[in-house]
Amino acid sequence: MIAAPSFAAIQAARERIAGSIRRTPVLSSDFLDQEVGAKLFFKCENLQVSGAFKARGAFSAVLNLPAALAARGVVTHSSGNHGAALALAARSRGIAAYVVAPRTTPASKQQNMRRYGAQLQLCEPTLAARQAAADEIIAATGATLIHPFDNADVMAGQGTVALELLEQVPDLDAILCPIGGGGLISGAAVAAHGVNAGIRILGAEPAGADDAWRSRSAGVITPVAQPASLADGLLATIAASTFEVIRTQVQAVGTVSEAQLVAAMRRVWEELKIIIEASSAVPVAALLNGSLPVAGLRVGVVLTGGNVDLQRLPWKQD
């Protein structure tokens, strides 16, 4: 079974990826601070290479492959930010990146992965078809599967964002991340607790894909039958590896409605002047709807990505 990375593994990942990723800026807004009643530090991973924090995990994994294995390429079945990030990381090593994506993947996302060099293979939008397509590629090429979150090197890479943030803002009381498969929040929890055992780790999910919230309540992984949300990066179900960290090292998980996440997305665009995607707005929405215990705290908020179709905004034009 895959286990979450150690603090040392996250430190090693940070050294490995240092030359490949950006030290992203931290922004703030007095207006948002006043509204939430906390001091917020937004870690702008939407400004990361590939437009999302996923570059951290992808480079961490790709750069850790032995040369002989790497030469056969890497494969994944994320059609979103992990797919693009993996393609970018693979290109930096001059190796192939095969991405299995459902044929329903929006054209803009397909194009984005292709321009980073991904070799796309479209399949029927079912778990079985996806798995079969990935297996076929692995059998034919010997490529290594780099899972978007259930992979210790990927989690370690994602965790580096917390190390960096705690250097930029050392005296944080809490770090808040969205939860999809849980790779980010588990890496960040291990990393942050390695620096400061007392720091609180908070999560946020859309109400329509609240498997982490349900799993914490039930004490066992509890998938949502039909996860649905505009936050398309947060639809995955947590894995055993990430749940173990979410269960033991995360203090609270807030949930938000679709209307709340759209309003939060727009507020961030307006106040911070940056493009964040719907998934990144979920933690902000959880701060604004009061579902997280942050009053008076200094909170680092990871804004995870900025890959948005600018012709399909989730609010009306006048």
Next chain:
Amino acid sequence: MIAAPSFAAIQAARERIAGSIRRTPVLSSDFLDQEVGAKLFFKCENLQVSGAFKARGAFSAVLNLPAALAARGVVTHSSGNHGAALALAARSRGIAAYVVAPRTTPASKQQNMRRYGAQLQLCEPTLAARQAAADEIIAATGATLIHPFDNADVMAGQGTVALELLEQVPDLDAILCPIGGGGLISGAAVAAHGVNAGIRILGAEPAGADDAWRSRSAGVITPVAQPASLADGLLATIAASTFEVIRTQVQAVGTVSEAQLVAAMRRVWEELKIIIEASSAVPVAALLNGSLPVAGLRVGVVLTGGNVDLQRLPWKQD
């Protein structure tokens, strides 16, 4: 007559405003570099307090007022970013900021100025009405007029962006700014040449408000009769003070069509994941349309502001 600030005055402005403004990040994009054929460093003044570089000039001027004068407040007739920035700077000193704005000013801009504490006075949208309203306020209150660009302290403040950028990226070959009234480019030219006499200063304007381009060609200030552009921050006519610098220290001015600036705005949103307003897209459009001599150079591009009405984007939604 007002003269452009000296290099020493810009250095002094920088010390004065250091505690009030942000050191904004510098972003880059391999895709944009490839398309332009130059190495571009985007100085993100859209992430500046108040959402625009105008905070530099406003704080520079407001913090330089003697206490007795400051106590009577400040006044201006910019309805855009300078108005909001002046209100913010005034509030930091606990003094009044009166802003005369045409009654046609969009509600979103009025609201933005008010939330920074501006006392708005609406007038008819004519130069005469604006001047009369400002004169009346000055007569009644003794407030000091802080002109948006024809003011040495304001120009000095705007120039600090070039000092900061040249610390962040020391080996630039050129710095590119949009030109409205010319306060930014003249401050930046004096500042940059104070650091490196050989650096090239480039400007950009919308074709519908190309008074700087015309004035350079004619050798004398040549206003555009009816300036018109989506780049509403660039409609002002340059002043004698700014023209003197534009004439002698600026190497080239590129012009762009409305379609080009809209396309450039969208490209920046997509590639850099930041919100820039139409005025900020003009230099990027000039890079993309080939109207500036930048091939192979390292070019600093000042992205001036990010105040956009998100319900009125200049491109269609699907």
